[in-house]
Amino acid sequence: MAETIRLELVTPVRQILSEDVDEVIAPGVEGDLGVLPEHAPLLTALRVGELAYRVKGKLDYVAIVGGGFLEVNDNKVIVLADDAELGREIDLDKAIERKLKAEAALEQERKSDEKNFKAVEIELMKELIRVQIAEKYRGAK
Amino acid sequence: MPGVMDIKRKIKSVKNTQKITKAMKMVSAARMRKAEDAMKNARSYANKIYELVGNMADRVEADSHPFLTARKEVRNVCLAIITSDKGLCGAFNSNVVKKTLAFARENKGVNIKLICIGKKAYDFLGKKEFEVLSKYVSFGGKITYDEASEIGDKLVDYYMSEDVDEIYIIHNEFRSTAFQVAKVTKVLPLSIEKTEAAETTDYIYEPKAEVLLKEIMPRYINFTVYFSLLESIAGEHGSRMVAMDNAARNAGEVINKLTLTFNKARQGAITNEILDIVNGAEALNG
Numbered sequence: 001m002a003e004t005i006r007l008e009l010v011t012p013v014r015q016i017l018s019e020d021v022d023e024v025i026a027p028g029v030e031g032d033l034g035v036l037p038e039h040a041p042l043l044t045a046l047r048v049g050e051l052a053y054r055v056k057g058k059l060d061y062v063a064i065v066g067g068g069f070l071e072v073n074d075n076k077v078i079v080l081a082d083d084a085e086l087g088r089e090i091d092l093d094k095a096i097e098r099k100l101k102a103e104a105a106l107e108q109e110r111k112s113d114e115k116n117f118k119a120v121e122i123e124l125m126k127e128l129i130r131v132q133i134a135e136k137y138r139g140a141k
Numbered sequence: 142m143p144g145v146m147d148i149k150r151k152i153k154s155v156k157n158t159q160k161i162t163k164a165m166k167m168v169s170a171a172r173m174r175k176a177e178d179a180m181k182n183a184r185s186y187a188n189k190i191y192e193l194v195g196n197m198a199d200r201v202e203a204d205s206h207p208f209l210t211a212r213k214e215v216r217n218v219c220l221a222i223i224t225s226d227k228g229l230c231g232a233f234n235s236n237v238v239k240k241t242l243a244f245a246r247e248n249k250g251v252n253i254k255l256i257c258i259g260k261k262a263y264d265f266l267g268k269k270e271f272e273v274l275s276k277y278v279s280f281g282g283k284i285t286y287d288e289a290s291e292i293g294d295k296l297v298d299y300y301m302s303e304d305v306d307e308i309y310i311i312h313n314e315f316r317s318t319a320f321q322v323a324k325v326t327k328v329l330p331l332s333i334e335k336t337e338a339a340e341t342t343d344y345i346y347e348p349k350a351e352v353l354l355k356e357i358m359p360r361y362i363n364f365t366v367y368f369s370l371l372e373s374i375a376g377e378h379g380s381r382m383v384a385m386d387n388a389a390r391n392a393g394e395v396i397n398k399l400t401l402t403f404n405k406a407r408q409g410a411i412t413n414e415i416l417d418i419v420n421g422a423e424a425l426n427g
């Protein structure tokens with residue numbers, strides 16, 4: 001019985017993670033799901049959210065911004081994300097700034113157009129998740 | 142024989158040209174390295190998504206998604222042609238254009254519509270008899286995934302609205318720095334061969350496979366476009382690097398030849414002058 005599971009996180013632009021981990025907790029479209037070693041083959045779509053993984057008891061976070069897929073097969077977790085950022089790499093100040101901008105845009109769109117509103121709302125969600133995750137790392141810095 | 146000054150001026154101008162071509166070669170070399178890195182980074186995603194789509198296509202019915210179903214009658218074919226915006230890169234663009242024209246010749250029965258990505262494709266083919274659906278120019282040799290997605294979405298739109306029945310991408314495949322091959326890739330509908338012998342460890346799908354397929358397919362198309370563009374950009378710089386290297390070398394040869402002519406002319410002028418003086422002296426002594 002394998003004790004760890006391989007986590008590979010790739011975006012179209014670069015490979016972000018390739019690590020043996022104890023556990024993965026991912027934001028599936030139908031709810032968060034935890035993946036432990038020797039999980040059955042699984043394929044799911046991801047929503048914008050936070051992906052956590054545990055290495056030697058310590059949790060690390062990744063912001064999944066833009067959705068994607070998660071495949072479990074052969075004791076490997078492969079995450080194909082449209083865009084993602086490691087928690088420890090997010091600059092909190094910049095993220096907050098972008099969040100405020102997204103909020104302002106949202107407010108403006110709410111007044112003008114229903115369709116654009118949806119698009120901007122998603123933008124805001126992306127920035128929110130960045131901020132949330134970066135905040136977890138603030139104490140450590 | 143041209144005058145000494147004329148030759149001198151010519152040497153100077155060729156030297157300037159050589160300087161420019163050398164600089165362009167350096168710039169292309171640096172840009173190519175960057176483009177190659179981008180390709181390398183994208184490759185891991187490429188391998189995984191191709192595998193994923195392959196796996197899924199094995200496990201679902203062929204008619205469960207419109208992208209997987211070939212249309213019975215193919216009347217309109219869309220060609221997405223990827224070239225560069227700028228010239229001075231050898232046969233890079235004309236290879237793609239030739240391939241396109243060859244494709245058109247082989248498929249006379251169908252109506253060909255173009256999507257021109259890169260200025261050169263439009264310059265060459267926009268004036269011909271083809272209908273141009275849309276064009277994308279001025280990437281400045283860089284491409285982001287978002288830009289590629291925009292093009293990908295457009296392709297999907299054309300396909301779904303039945304404006305076109307098949308979509309191909311024609312681009313330069315990056316084999317190595319000095320070697321690119323124009324290649325035609327069928328994008329839609331997807332023709333993934335079913336591997337019957339594949340072990341059927343069935344996945345747990347969340348949500349249902351059909352729903353998932355709807356999510357994956359557009360991403361697959363967008364990524365294919367993105368990766369083709371990356372390849373094309375890397376190829377463009379590689380091709381330009383080689384072309385500029387040749388140009389710089391040719392300029393060197395021309396300079397050598399001109400210098401020789403210049404020296405001969407200079408020596409000729411000196412000989413003439415000495416002859417004059419000697420003759421003059423002889424006349425006085427005589």
